[in-house]
Amino acid sequence: MRVGLFIPCYIDQFYPQVAIATLQLLEKLGCNVSFPLQQTCCGQPMANSGFAGLSKGCDKNFVKNFSGFDYVVAPSGSCVLHIKEHLEDQGHPKEAERIRNNVYELTEFLTDILKVQHINASFPHSVGFHNSCHGQRGLHLSSMTETMLPAFSKPEQLLNMVKGIQLSNPERRDECCGFGGTFCVFEEAVSVKMGKDRIKEHEVNAVEYITGGDVSCLMHLEGILKRKGSSVKTIHIAEILNSEL
Amino acid sequence: MAKHAALSEKFIADEPRTDWHDETLWFVRQKRDKAAHGLPGWEQLRELASQIKNHTLSNLEKYLRQFEQQAKANGITVHWAADGDEHNKIIHDIIRKHNIEKIVKSKSMLTEECHLNEYLLHQGIEVVDTDLGERIVQFRKEPPSHIVLPAIHLKKQDVSETFHKYLQTEKGNNDPQYLTEAARQHLRDKFIQSELAITGVNFAVAETGGFVVCTNEGNADMGAHTAAVHIACMGFEKIIPKAEHLAVFLRLLARSATGQAITTYSSHFLKARRGQEMHIVIVDNGRSKQLGRKDFRNSLKCIRCAACFNTCPVYRRSGGHSYHTAVAGPLGSIINPNMDMKANADLPFASTLCGSCSNVCPVKIDIHEQLWKWRQVVVAEGYVDASKKTGMRGMAYILAKPGMYRFAGKMGRWVMRTFPFMINNKLNAWYKQREMPEVPKQSFRDWYLKNRGK
Amino acid sequence: MNAREKILNAIAANQPEAVPLPVIDKDTVISYNDVGMQFNTMLESIGGKAVCIQDLQVLKESVNADKATGKFIVNTIEALGEVDEYVSSLSAAQLEKLEKAYIKGTVGVAENGAVWIYESQMLNRLVPFICQHLVLVIDKKDIVPTMHHAYAKIDTAQEGFGVFIAGPSKTADIEQSLVIGAHGARSATVYIIE
The missing domain is CATH 3.40.50 (Rossmann fold)
Known part of the structure; x- marks a missing residue:
């Protein structure tokens, strides 16, 4: 292939x-x-x-x-x-x-x-999952809270195969982080506010990391986390799935 | 005029209030979710509603003619208004003809869109808005900030102050029950004295010539059944073919709007009562033009539930007034550019394109896709800053040429690594509240060549 | 060209190619095991009150008792005693002090607790709205599962006015706090005759 x-x-x-x-x-x-x-x-x-x-x-x-x-x-x-x-x-x-x-x-x-059933990865940390809108609502990587259809999540299905991971979701599990491409600079105030609110919900779950499938969202959240001196880090899902003991 | 980004920045400056606004509307979204989950076949119902509306739009002329004929046969006078001004003049003429002074109006976003109140005020005629939320904002000389919850931007303390000033309620009494009771007494007087009642229309039925008005408060009925003259104003897209279709839309409307299974009152008007005069004003005001825009016509399917407002993470954090139009939110952002592209060129950009709006829409309007398409139109027609255009051109030029891209990347990374102050300044909107990403020594391509290169 | 022609012509020129009208199959939508119970549950959840009765005796007594208080009470149901026909010609000012109205409904809807009333059943269009307290009466056999079934049972072109009423008047316009009794009735009780 x-x-x-x-x-x-x-x-x-x-x-x-x-x-x-x-x-x-x-x-x-x-x-x-x-x-x-x-x-x-x-x-x-x-x-x-x-x-x-x-x-x-x-x-x-x-x-x-x-x-x-x-x-x-x-x-x-x-x-x-x-x-x-x-x-x-x-x-x-x-x-x-x-x-x-x-x-x-x-x-x-x-x-x-690939129909992966097993991943040899280990990530013994508390991780919050961020649903990126385009992956979720655009590519249907997971079910959406707005629609009345059976629940599923392809990325979480994979993360659950990782040893030691403690996965959590924020209260609003599929709210946008506010990155939005050039929205993040042309609508700076709303963009940052949205990001801050996502982070707040992850912090309630005492996460060490926020992960997701889109670096753009993570870069935005990381920028806010670093500015406020937070110890929470961002990490792309590929890095977790590729991590070994 | 200030644009969405600037207006929302002002809104967000009061962060606790922004949080409260966000949480209040999120609560409404959750009520909607609960109601939708409680109804098996929700997604099929949305599909049905969407198909009925698609069919209606494709036979609109026929259904409007049929509606007019039936309504006339029922003794209703039917007027047509090409724009807001004509709509206002028609109503003004009726007022003059009857020498009317006491006017009550229930919620009608169309009359907001046409600025009827201001128009009549200029002629020395006062209209009393009777929906509680609308009365509150009317006292405060503000426009509604939400099409279903007009005063959702206000806290009870604000309402209390307003009512203390205009209705002499106790100073500092913020109890919603007490304040609502004060409005009830105040507006009962207005109803009893009313000579003309203006209402909106939620659905107009072609087959019968009747129309349906939905409220929770009962204000549309209190006015319409009291006044000697009733004028119902409707955008022409309110038409549906048959009465049986009301079942589909009434099942969806309140559940989508507030999470109620149905509004308290769903009033079906067919004929005037004895001695009463009934008028319907059918308004275009840009709708026929929108109908001709292939990419945007299905915005005319909208039933004004505002589910897209409540779910929109941008709306919840920027407030309705930041959209500087009668209809705010995602829906407003796809209908207002059609009416005035120059004034509303910013609105299609007031979104992250997250797509939640399209998912909650009970008639399946592809709202976020239309926002994307409006951006293309707005740019093509030249309603975008020259600097943005130049920047985009430069970016496109570089990204289309791999060599240029790599060179610019190296330059960019080199610049950021060596002189962070060059980027980290106040002019950089990213840096205002966010750190820049740390700059790696090499790009992935560099790494790849080193580690996987032949 | 007048506005009417202008608008209709523009619509004719701009409307998309015809697409078919879908068929509503009301037998595929939800059905409840016990529509009566569902109706009661819904009505109570929206601030209304449901009372199941075996015969009209209790209602007749209620009308009589109400009238005996001297308050302005209107009965529009023949089976409950004298019908207050005179209200049909009363103005809003005359109805303003209306305390309670008894009205027969045509259909009850289990999925939302709404009751359909024709103009002829309310005598005066204002009555169900201007009264402080609303009492509706329906036969249990007239409770249908959904709005689809309701529209199959009523004819909206039969009379000049008709309304679905679900519970008491309410508003949440102040901070989303629910307040019962906005402009219409402060309470809504539905008697269901078994």
Whole structure:
């Protein structure tokens, strides 16, 4: 199985450890993973700001990098959702369509394609889980509190396989953290307030870490945690699933 | 005019109050969840409602003609208003014709949208809002901040002060029971004397020519059954084909709005009572234009339950007035750009696109997807800051070229590592209340080449 | 072109391609084991009161007792005694002191505790709203599971006005604190004749 590793730009630049954990985890699970070296960004920052017209260059570059893989996998629900919903390449419409259909967020790739039943990982800490909206409501990685459908959670299913972990959910288990792409700077006040409120609920559970499937949300929460001098740390789910004793 | 980001920053400056606002509306969301969970087949019911509305929109002309014909046959005078101004003039004409002085109005977001009260006030005519929340904000000369809970931005102390000033209630008595009783007595007088009652319309039934008005307080009925003239104002999207469809919408409306199984009163008006005159004003005010926008037309399915307000994490923390329009919240952000794109260009951006709004919507409007699409329209039509445009162009240029991207990344990381003050300044909105991410020595790509490179 | 034509033309030009109207299958929606019990539970949960009675005797006595107090009481139900027909022509000012009204309902709805009343049953449209206390009477056999079933039993085009009333008038407009007795009746009691 040939897997193309899609590493969103801000992970590449600021959180390489998340990408490394993702790569190692997929390799451990027997995937033949390669990282196309000319990849940049999915184009979401522009598109979500109303400049979808400007993301054509990104789209083209994306298709060029990720054609020919059986699957494209990324440790980010948000970027995957963007590719799934908006990737277009007029020069290569078939390839773009194939990628849209074969792109997976890491945890759904593990549960749905690899059908992982067991993970050799250990993380003896108290961890709060943050549901990222695009992964949850966009990719349906877990059930949503608004809808009256049976409950499930692909990322929590995986985290529950980790030895020693004490997993908790905040009271409002799927409220947005307020990152929201460029929302985080253009609507700074609301963005930060939303983040502070998420953190407050995790603190009630005395967590050591807050984890989730999107580094963007975690980066936002981390920024607030550090500013207030909190001892709570953020960690991407791939790092937990890849952790060993 | 101040924009959403600035107005919400002002709102949030009082953090305990923001917390209270957030928690109060979250409580309403939870009541909605409980009511929806209590009804088997909730998701099927939403689907049914959505399909009925889709069908109605696709046959709107036919149903409006049918409704008009039936209503006329029932003795109701039907008026048509292309915009808010025409709507206000029609009502003013009726008032003048009858020489009416005492007017009561129950909640109608359409009249808020058309600024009827201000219009009539200019003509020296006073309208008394009779919904408790609306009366409170009317005393305070504020617009409603929520379409179902107009005074949700106020605390009982605020209401107490307002009532002390206007209704001479005891100073410092903040008991909601006491304050509500004072309003009941005050408004009973207004009802008894009323000559004209203005109401909104929740649903207008094409098949019968009748219309339904829902309230918990009973204020629409107190006015409509007292006054010699009743004017019901409706946006044309209030139409539904048949009476049996009311079952679907009444099952959804109150459960979505407040978590009640049904509002206390669901009043079905068909004909005027003996000696009474009944009018219906059907208003366009931009709706037909919205109907022609393929991506946005299904916003016209809305039944004004405000579930999307209550669930919206941004609305709960920024308050209704930060949306600077009659209809706030996520729904307001997808209907107001159609009415005035320039004035409301900020609203589609007042969202994280979390998608919770679309999930709670009883008629399945794809609200968050429309917010995304409005952003594209707003930008394409040029209603965005030049600096933002330049920034986005630069970003797109770099991200489309792998070499440029890597160079910029190195530069960026190098800059942040070496001279943090260059980034960590007050002009950086990120840094105002958040630390910057720590900068790694190498990018993942660098690591990959070192560790997996051939 | 007048506004009417302008609006209708714009709508005709802009409305999407026709999509079919779905069919409501009311037999697939919830059904309760005991609609009477569900109705009572719902009504009590919204601040109303449900009273099950075997015959009308207790109600007749109640009307008589109320009237004996000298307060303004209106009975609109023939089976309970003299019908106060005169209220049909009373104005709001004349009805303002109305203490209690007895009204027969057509249908009760188990899923929400609502009762449908036709204009002819209330005699005057204001009566069920302006009274301080509302007493509704329904036959147990007229309680249906849901609103779908209710609309199948009533005809909204039959009379000039009709209303579903669920419990007493209420508001939560001040800090979401529930207060019973906003503008309409302060209490709502439904007698269910077994």
